[in-house]
Each structure stands twice: as structure tokens, then as C-alpha cells.
Amino acid sequence: MRGVPISVATPVRPAPLLGLDLAFGPLHLEVSAPESWLALFLERYEKCRIEPGSLDGGSPDFRIEIEINSADLPSHIPSALAVVRERVQFRNHVDGATLCGTSFDAEIDWPTRRASVRSPTALYAIDHLLEIILPILWSPHGLLLHAAALVDADRQGAWLASGPSGIGKSTLARLCGSRAIADELVAVDLRTDPPTVHSMPYSASRPQCAEVVGIHLLDQAPRHATRRLDQAETLRRLSREVLWPEQDARATEAVVDHLTQLVRRTPAWQLSFAPQADVWRFVSQPESAS
Numbered sequence: 001m002r003g004v005p006i007s008v009a010t011p012v013r014p015a016p017l018l019g020l021d022l023a024f025g026p027l028h029l030e031v032s033a034p035e036s037w038l039a040l041f042l043e044r045y046e047k048c049r050i051e052p053g054s055l056d057g058g059s060p061d062f063r064i065e066i067e068i069n070s071a072d073l074p075s076h077i078p079s080a081l082a083v084v085r086e087r088v089q090f091r092n093h094v095d096g097a098t099l100c101g102t103s104f105d106a107e108i109d110w111p112t113r114r115a116s117v118r119s120p121t122a123l124y125a126i127d128h129l130l131e132i133i134l135p136i137l138w139s140p141h142g143l144l145l146h147a148a149a150l151v152d153a154d155r156q157g158a159w160l161a162s163g164p165s166g167i168g169k170s171t172l173a174r175l176c177g178s179r180a181i182a183d184e185l186v187a188v189d190l191r192t193d194p195p196t197v198h199s200m201p202y203s204a205s206r207p208q209c210a211e212v213v214g215i216h217l218l219d220q221a222p223r224h225a226t227r228r229l230d231q232a233e234t235l236r237r238l239s240r241e242v243l244w245p246e247q248d249a250r251a252t253e254a255v256v257d258h259l260t261q262l263v264r265r266t267p268a269w270q271l272s273f274a275p276q277a278d279v280w281r282f283v284s285q286p287e288s289a290s
Contacts, residue, residue: 033066048201
């Protein structure tokens with residue numbers, strides 16, 4: 001690729017592949033990779049590890065095979081974390097797609113629900129693949145949303161608290177303590193009535209699902225306040241927080257429909273809050289808290 005420094009990679013002998021079953025919310029993935037790579041992977045994703053056959057349906061929704069093509073990162077990639085920030089080219093082709101970064105490449109085969117990733121020992125290259133496949137795999141059922149999920153025992157459900165990066169999703173989840181089952185990404189299932197939220201295995205999440213009782217669009221403020229939102233404003237603001245399956249037109253159409261249903265079926269408020277411990281009353285009682 002033009003402009004990419006050339007480095008001499010340390011060759012790697014093919015290693016035996018070991019299998020690992022993972023639950024990304026309601027989605028079941030199987031990852032096959034050398035043992036050394038899986039050990040690194042589990043440092044981040046241990047909480048989504050499951051026993052084979054423990055989910056309904058038995059067989060995985062998707063299978064991923066990892067091939068280590070170098071023991072070293074290329075010289076232009078300063079750290080494993082930098083891999084997740086590198087520019088990636090995506091190309092659709094018949095029955096599949098190709099992802100190409102400066103340090104890795106991946107092939108997706110949709111008919112067989114399989115993908116292969118060739119990368120250095122750095123594990124972050126798989127994140128690029130997950131960003132592509134997870135929203136497409138979930139699109140028949142619902143959508144993936146950048147949001148915290150906060151369980152409300154009194155209402156027997158959970159509140160979604162959504163907004164752009166840095167707005168305070170993780171802060172709100174921390175303030176709500178054990179009520180928080182996710183602080184970054186959730187899967188919303190529109191096949192149920194009311195919709196159901198599943199935690200995804202990122203950051204401070206823990207495996208759980210609950211019925212959605214309401215939506216909060218977050219804003220930072222010197223004091224707590226709530227404001228009821230109409231459907232038009234909710235749809236406009238919440239659409240910015242969807243993890244869209246941009247590479248698949250049919251999946252995108254489905255997610256547009258799911259988002260519209262979610263907004264029509266779920267009351268929403270703007271929650272302006274300060275990082276104070278008494279915020280839960282405003283989360284759980286937005287109708288009367290102001």
C-alpha cells in the first residue's frame with residue numbers, strides 16, 4: 001500500500017487452533033485461534049466466554065478463524081491498541097466482503113457465516129471485524145445502541161441511557177452502582193413487547209437482559225433535570241447512537257424500522273445530570289423528578 005513503511009516481520013510457524021465460544025449479548029460466536037492469541041483475547045473478553053452449547057440453538061451464529069502472520073507489529077503501528085485506530089478499507093463482493101488495514105486483512109463469507117482474520121499477534125484487529133458483523137447479524141431482530149442499561153427493580157425493567165461519547169454514560173452507570181448492567185453498548189430486541197435490552201461484553205457490563213421501560217438522552221448540567229421528548233426529537237438524537245450496519249443495505253433498512261418501532265413504543269426523556277449520587281431518582285422517576 002502506498003505510503004506505508006516496509007518492515008521485516010518475524011515469521012510465525014502455523015500453530016494449532018483452539019476453539020472458544022463467546023456470547024455477545026444474544027449472539028453466539030465461535031473463535032478459533034492459537035492458544036497464545038486466545039490468552040490475550042480473554043484479558044478483554046473473559047466475561048463473554050460461555051460453555052459450548054449453552055445458548056439456545058446450539059450452533060454458533062458466526063465463526064471466526066484467526067491466523068497469526070507475524071510475531072511482531074509492523075514498524076508503523078506503535079502498539080497493539082493503535083491497530084484499532086488504523087484506517088480500514090471495506091469492499092463488498094459476491095457473497096462476502098474484504099477488510100484491509102495496514103497491519104491485517106480479513107475475509108467474510110456470509111453464506112457460511114464464517115470469517116478469517118490474518119494479523120500480527122495484536123488482538124485488536126478483530127474489533128474491526130466485530131464492528132462489521134455484529135450489527136448485520138443482529139439486524140433481523142433489533143439494533144445495537146451506544147447506551148448504558150440501568151435496571152429498575154420497581155418497574156421490573158431497565159432504562160436505556162444514551163448519548164455521544166463523553167456525555168456521561170459510564171459516569172451515570174458508576175453512580176447507579178449494581179443497577180448498571182452495561183455502560184457502553186447494548187443489543188435491543190424488537191421481537192418482544194416491550195422491547196428487551198441485552199448487555200454487550202464491553203467495559204463495565206455484566207451478562208443480563210431486561211425489558212426496556214424508558215429511554216434517557218443524556219446531557220451534562222450543573223443540576224439534575226428531566227424533560228419529556230417527542231418522537232421526532234427522540235428519533236433524531238437516538239439515530240446518532242446506533243451502530244449502523246452500513247455495509248449492508250438490507251440490514252440498514254431493517255435497523256431503520258427497528259429504531260422507528262423502538263421510539264414509537266418507548267417513552268423518552270432528556271436527562272440532564274451532574275455527577276452526584278442522588279441521580280437515580282431522576283432516572284427512575286422522570287415524570288415527577290423535576
